[in-house]
Amino acid sequence: MTILLEMIKTKSATVRILHWIIFFSTVDLVITGLYIGDPVLMAGVGEPYQTFVMAKTRLLHFTGAVCLDVAFLIRLYLAFFSTFHRDWKEVIPTPDNVRGAWDTMKYYWTFKGQLKEHRWVDPLDGLTFLALHFILAMQLFTGFALYVSGIELASGMIGLWAATLHAFTDWTGWLFGGLPGVRVVHHLTMWIVVSGAFLHIYMQVWKTIKLKRADISAIISGYKLMAVKKGE
């Protein structure tokens, strides 16, 4: 019996597109968010209407946020109802998944034991994926809590939007001590996203180099190499 490596489809086109929407909107959100949190001066001393740097940056931030949140919600839907692969079971911290994640982690550091090959996500990636989405959800709630304070006097449809946001985000104010606390949490969580994204990119590059299974290819083409048993 020989073992052959074959390109196997592991990610649907929708999931790949959503991944890159999340990537680009996160980059946009981090850059614009850092400016909004501590603006560097670039407008000069002319008339305000000639620049609107902050207003435009905030527009980019809100646009990125809406893209990220919509992508997030669609991805959440796909985890349960995808026609290609429903992966919600792989990201739940069941005892099996936790043990699997620990084994994978051990292998990454020691190369001892065996690394199980997974067509979908390995348990370590799965649990990290879940943690990342809790973090993104935190950004969603704290971000909209900050955002709605600017539109809460709106009426009509926008007023309905504001009321909806209030209903979903007011708990952050109670939990973190008003808008200043919400702002600090929003900023701290951004750093968790940044360090998490760094580790994620590092691990994917590392896997591609060391395991030689074209892991990075999966998020671009949808295919990665997997061992396929052939008879004879």
Added chain:
Amino acid sequence: MSSSPSDSPSDKKLKLLSEINRRDFMSLCTQVAVALGMANTMVPKIAEAIEKAARRPSVVWLHFQECTGDAEAFLRSTSPSVAELVLDILSIDYHETIMAASGEQAEQILQKTIKENKGKYLVVCEGAIPMGTPPGPGGKKGAYLTIGNRTGLELAEEVCSGAMAVISLGNCASYGGVQAQKPNPTGAMGVGKALGIKTVNIPGCPHNPVNSVATIVNFLLLGTLPATDRYGRPLFAFEKRIHDQCTRRAHFDAGQFVTEFGSEEAKKGFCLYKMGCKGPQTYHNCNIIRYNDHTGWPIGAGHGCVGCSEPNFWDSMSPFYARLEGVEVPFGGVESTADKIGMALTGAAAAGAAVHAAYTFGKKKAHKENIIDTESGEDK
């Protein structure tokens, strides 16, 4: 010791009232209408309500843990003699700062007022109520504040229980103020929270007298207290965010900021966001009504907002002269700023990755053989 009738305090008050001319009086009524967001057709009704106020409920004004700043602000009400006008008309029967009586006599007046007007008087509170018990013998709950041998808590409970409505003036009475901030040694809290009652809160440090006058006039006119937000603040004054009606907002949107007091940017009136202005987190009408005879307000004077109308602003809004970069975050016993923690986190991630890379890339072994497949061979 007796004094001639013409020198008595009440006569003096009457004299002051008689000095107010119709023009000043209507000017006050118009201001109140503006503050309440009423049409100018309501001005005669406001005037009528105030004029009829000789038969209006008596007011008991209580002082707790505070600096009397709100009484001072109230007395410096913006139109000529508004203080005298409102004080006379409202029949403020007990006010520790301005009443003529003192000692036994004053306490008798208080008792008489709350007995005779039970359920019909307004209570205006100023200052927080300490709920803690001082250490040592004889210490009882709330004894950090004792007035006439009674704790502030007892006094508040007695007076507020028979009141028609309780109005908290200033941040201390509303939410506890500076003495309620960490570590809050006296267990101070706002009047509403301390007594477990609903109060109308008019926070600010000090509160703006236009807002308190407007709240009282609202009560005289309609017989009800104004609608309030989730922090018990009247919506007519605290519905809008400072940031959204700021005179410097255009500079915020343009990205033009003051980075140093006294700089060229400060002289040009740029946005004070980078100087720690808390306008984006603060709900108040002080940039519309303004203080000191409508002449000025903090941001107008070139100083950032400190958020004095928000609950716990001393803790939650500080440091007053920095935004995010200066906010300390409790983190494992060490206080640091959000950015320092974030950079440390990212640095730790990078260091972990570097160690891992150095270690694993040092190993030459190919690991393909070690990988076993568990799921492949299904569909493509």
